[in-house]
Amino acid sequence: MKKSIYFKLVILLLIFQGCSGDSDTIEIIEKTDQSNVSDNNSKSTAEFDRSSMLSFWADSIILPSIIGFENELNIFNENVANFTANPNANNLSLLREQWLTTYKKWQYVEMFDMGVAEEIFFKNRMNIFPANVERIERNIKNQKFNFDESANFAAQGFTALDYLLFGVEQEDDTILTKYSDSSLNYDDYLIQVTSKMLELTVLVKAQWEGDYRDSFVQSTDNNATSSINMMLNDFVYYFEKGYRANKFGIPAGVFSGGPLPNRVEAYHGEMYSKILSLEATTAIENFFNGIAYNDPETLGPSIKDYLDFVESGLAERLSERINEKLQGGRTKINELNTNFIKQIEDNNTSMLHTYDAIQSTVILFKVDMLQKLNVSVDYADADGD
Amino acid sequence: MLTTLIRFWANGWIHTLYIEPEFHFKYYGFSWVTDFGNYTYLLYVICIISSIGIILGYRYRLSIFLLFLLFTYTELIDKTTYLNHYYFTSCIALLLCFLPAAHYFSLDALKKKKTIEAIPSWMVDGIKLFLCIVYFYAGIAKINSDWLIEAQPLSIWLTSKYDIPLIGELLKYKLIHYTASWSGMLYDVFISFFLLYPKTRKIAFLFVLLFHIMTKVFFPSIGMFPFIMIFGATIFFDVKWHKNILLHLHYLGIKLTQKFDFLKSKLTSKKSITLFKPKKHVLPIFLTFFFIQLLLPFRYFAYPGELFWNEQGYRFSWRVMLMEKKGYTTFKIKDSVSQKTFYVDNTDFLTPFQERQMSFQPDFILEYAHYLADHFENQGHQNIQVFTDSFVALNGRSSQRFIDPSTDLSKEIESFKHKKWVLPLEDEIYGL
Numbered sequence: 001m002k003k004s005i006y007f008k009l010v011i012l013l014l015i016f017q018g019c020s021g022d023s024d025t026i027e028i029i030e031k032t033d034q035s036n037v038s039d040n041n042s043k044s045t046a047e048f049d050r051s052s053m054l055s056f057w058a059d060s061i062i063l064p065s066i067i068g069f070e071n072e073l074n075i076f077n078e079n080v081a082n083f084t085a086n087p088n089a090n091n092l093s094l095l096r097e098q099w100l101t102t103y104k105k106w107q108y109v110e111m112f113d114m115g116v117a118e119e120i121f122f123k124n125r126m127n128i129f130p131a132n133v134e135r136i137e138r139n140i141k142n143q144k145f146n147f148d149e150s151a152n153f154a155a156q157g158f159t160a161l162d163y164l165l166f167g168v169e170q171e172d173d174t175i176l177t178k179y180s181d182s183s184l185n186y187d188d189y190l191i192q193v194t195s196k197m198l199e200l201t202v203l204v205k206a207q208w209e210g211d212y213r214d215s216f217v218q219s220t221d222n223n224a225t226s227s228i229n230m231m232l233n234d235f236v237y238y239f240e241k242g243y244r245a246n247k248f249g250i251p252a253g254v255f256s257g258g259p260l261p262n263r264v265e266a267y268h269g270e271m272y273s274k275i276l277s278l279e280a281t282t283a284i285e286n287f288f289n290g291i292a293y294n295d296p297e298t299l300g301p302s303i304k305d306y307l308d309f310v311e312s313g314l315a316e317r318l319s320e321r322i323n324e325k326l327q328g329g330r331t332k333i334n335e336l337n338t339n340f341i342k343q344i345e346d347n348n349t350s351m352l353h354t355y356d357a358i359q360s361t362v363i364l365f366k367v368d369m370l371q372k373l374n375v376s377v378d379y380a381d382a383d384g385d
Numbered sequence: 386m387l388t389t390l391i392r393f394w395a396n397g398w399i400h401t402l403y404i405e406p407e408f409h410f411k412y413y414g415f416s417w418v419t420d421f422g423n424y425t426y427l428l429y430v431i432c433i434i435s436s437i438g439i440i441l442g443y444r445y446r447l448s449i450f451l452l453f454l455l456f457t458y459t460e461l462i463d464k465t466t467y468l469n470h471y472y473f474t475s476c477i478a479l480l481l482c483f484l485p486a487a488h489y490f491s492l493d494a495l496k497k498k499k500t501i502e503a504i505p506s507w508m509v510d511g512i513k514l515f516l517c518i519v520y521f522y523a524g525i526a527k528i529n530s531d532w533l534i535e536a537q538p539l540s541i542w543l544t545s546k547y548d549i550p551l552i553g554e555l556l557k558y559k560l561i562h563y564t565a566s567w568s569g570m571l572y573d574v575f576i577s578f579f580l581l582y583p584k585t586r587k588i589a590f591l592f593v594l595l596f597h598i599m600t601k602v603f604f605p606s607i608g609m610f611p612f613i614m615i616f617g618a619t620i621f622f623d624v625k626w627h628k629n630i631l632l633h634l635h636y637l638g639i640k641l642t643q644k645f646d647f648l649k650s651k652l653t654s655k656k657s658i659t660l661f662k663p664k665k666h667v668l669p670i671f672l673t674f675f676f677i678q679l680l681l682p683f684r685y686f687a688y689p690g691e692l693f694w695n696e697q698g699y700r701f702s703w704r705v706m707l708m709e710k711k712g713y714t715t716f717k718i719k720d721s722v723s724q725k726t727f728y729v730d731n732t733d734f735l736t737p738f739q740e741r742q743m744s745f746q747p748d749f750i751l752e753y754a755h756y757l758a759d760h761f762e763n764q765g766h767q768n769i770q771v772f773t774d775s776f777v778a779l780n781g782r783s784s785q786r787f788i789d790p791s792t793d794l795s796k797e798i799e800s801f802k803h804k805k806w807v808l809p810l811e812d813e814i815y816g817l
Contacts, residue, residue, distance in 0.1 A: 220548065221548035222546065222547065226548075249728075253727070254727065254728050255727055255728050255729075257720075257725045310544055313559075321783075359774075362713070363713050363776045363784055364784070366711075366713050367711045367713045367776055367777065367778045367784040368778050368783060368784050370711060371541065371711040371778050373545065374541050374542060374544070374545030375545075376741075377737070
């Protein structure tokens with residue numbers, strides 16, 4: 001630091017001399033094209049096109065992941081029809097398989113909580129856990145319920161499916177018996193949950209296929225309602241809440257004083273919590289680094305590039321530290337038991353260490369990254385001085 | 386002032402800042418100040434009425450006194466909202482309490498049919514001196530390595546203002562950041578001298594206009610401050626200038642002119658001057674005020690460590706726009722006997738604005754830690770200890786741990802003493 005201060009003093013003097021004389025241009029403006037934004041290491045001020053970052057997000061990440069998810073959900077819907085028509089062991093396992101595939105795709109969608117998704121509480125209705133088992137059972141029994149009520153949020157979506165496919169009975173045989181008896185209405189509830197999920201997903205997709213996409217891409221300003229700020233806020237919020245707290249912190253008991261293994265994602269399916277969290281990790285890494293949803297080889301302008309742009313000239317890059325930390329978190333997750341419930345019951349310390357590793361990334365996101373990009377996390381609208 | 390208050394109300398800030406929060410961060414020694422729930426609006430009503438009184442010059446003494454008291458009171462409710470320009474407003478209001486500012490061109494004067502044409506010059510000079518102090522101290526506070534050599538925090542702030550029409554695209558260049566930093570510093574340090582010196586006054590005022598309008602363009606969120614300073618700076622002009630403005634005002638409205646006819650004649654004549662004689666205690670009060678004003682900003686010398694980091698002696702010192710600080714602070718509640726721990730969700734207790742301010746200011750962190758300790762004790766938890774997991778980034782540096790994680794904050798007591806549990810900044814900032 002000390003050395004660099006003297007160095008910069010000299011530079012400063014030079015700059016000011018430059019100003020007093022014939023104003024030579026000191027800054028070299030280098031127009032970098034997208035392909036080498038990421039390895040641009042020169043000391044010049046590179047250009048950064050915010051609008052093209054937004055269109056890459058919309059066209060190559062957000063909409064494709066919603067469509068990818070919707071496709072799998074449609075297949076799942078067909079499987080539900082098959083299963084309810086013929087509730088046998090084979091159809092059940094097919095259904096469960098497709099449930100997992102769809103659930104994995106969901107991990108790429110959850111963080112985009114804006115516009116219609118936010119208005120209809122998309123993420124809360126698709127994946128709030130733990131499931132409200134009592135409520136689900138009551139809904140099934142009464143046949144009278146409204147999925148739009150917030151009290152029913154934990155009685156629909158993936159968590160409800162988790163319970164319906166794995167938790168209504170201990171053994172597969174008895175589960176099948178429940179679905180075989182139509183008078184019990186389990187089959188009907190399964191159908192209704194699924195079609196609601198499809199209905200909501202279509203709404204969200206329609207938004208991104210409509211005018212919303214253009215206004216999203218055009219809103220490049222730096223204020224509370226502009227796209228970049230909303231997206232960064234959603235991303236950081238998702239990382240902190242949806243990813244860190246919901247998947248790891250809460251079940252490990254970070255906020256409660258004691259572990260709560262029944263709070264893991266996909267609790268009734270038991271062995272899927274790790275797979276799902278790894279998928280979410282990939283979704284996060286891909287979004288941060290601008291990796292297209294449909295083709296991991298396609299790179300576009302990203303948060304990482306944006307950070308490198310404001311840090312141009314610095315030797316140590318924040319984006320690199322973030323990627324290292326994300327990788328560190330992934331390593332920790334990989335060491336965990338496939339079944340988080342078992343992991344928490346046997347050795348919660350590893351779960352807590354995983355949480356800590358993820359927590360250190362939260363700090364880089366919320367403190368360092370948002371400072372560098374000067375994006376506010378709250379927008380408490382008050383004066384400053 | 387009136388605009389400030391109305392703006393405050395219109396933006397719904399009374400509610401979000403004073404009534405909504407479950408708990409308020411108090412100034413040390415002012416923990417007795419509280420909000421009155423919805424009656425807080427009443428405070429504002431009185432403030433608004435008094436500021437109208439001041440503008441019209443109606444019952445001036447009472448108005449300014451009420452305004453000073455109540456405005457200061459609202460500021461004391463929660464230090465989260467501390468702003469230098471609110472403090473500035475309070476100080477000016479205090480000084481104005483002792484000035485006969487409504488003895489000319491006012492309803493009071495109209496009523497009494499008499500005016501005072503002259504007051505001892507030291508009274509107006511007092512206001513001038515105060516403005517000089519504000520500028521000068523703000524200026525020398527900028528003489529530090531972050532501001533001048535790293536061009537921080539302006540580098541961060543200006544780069545992110547890319548959306549300002551026309552000039553936005555230029556704001557990413559380092560040269561602009563350095564120019565802004567250096568000229569800002571030079572402006573603050575020297576402007577008052579140029580305003581004081583009659584020959585340079587007009588030019589200097591032009592700079593005042595330019596500077597504050599620019600800050601308003603770059604940082605719209607600084608609110609009314611630029612306007613307050615621009616109007617404040619007119620005090621440097623002599624009596625004639627102000628009288629001329631008043632005369633121009635007269636010509637604008639006929640009714641006004643008629644009523645103030647007797648004033649008009651006086652505005653133009655130079656005879657029959659009545660001198661205002663302040664009470665004896667006023668001069669000592671002024672002197673004490675300035676004595677405190679001159680010394681208070683330097684109180685940070687009494688503390689070890691980096692001022693920007695520890696913020697011990699940062700407030701009330703005219704340190705404006707010097708820091709871009711972001712923090713992330715979570716609290717761990719521990720039962721010292723059972724060793725059980727859990728983390729607190731800050732959003733359960735704090736508004737987002739409070740959480741942001743709390744996360745990088747040691748006194749806020751301590752006060753909140755005590756609040757949490759009390760809260761959980763009342764819930765029946767026992768043997769409570771409060772630890773923090775706190776990270777802060779300052780002026781573009783990487784974040785580093787802020788509070789010693791092994792300190793049980795529930796055992797630490799707020800005072801003016803140095804807070805040893807704030808870990809030192811792993812870097813050095815040179816300068817004043």
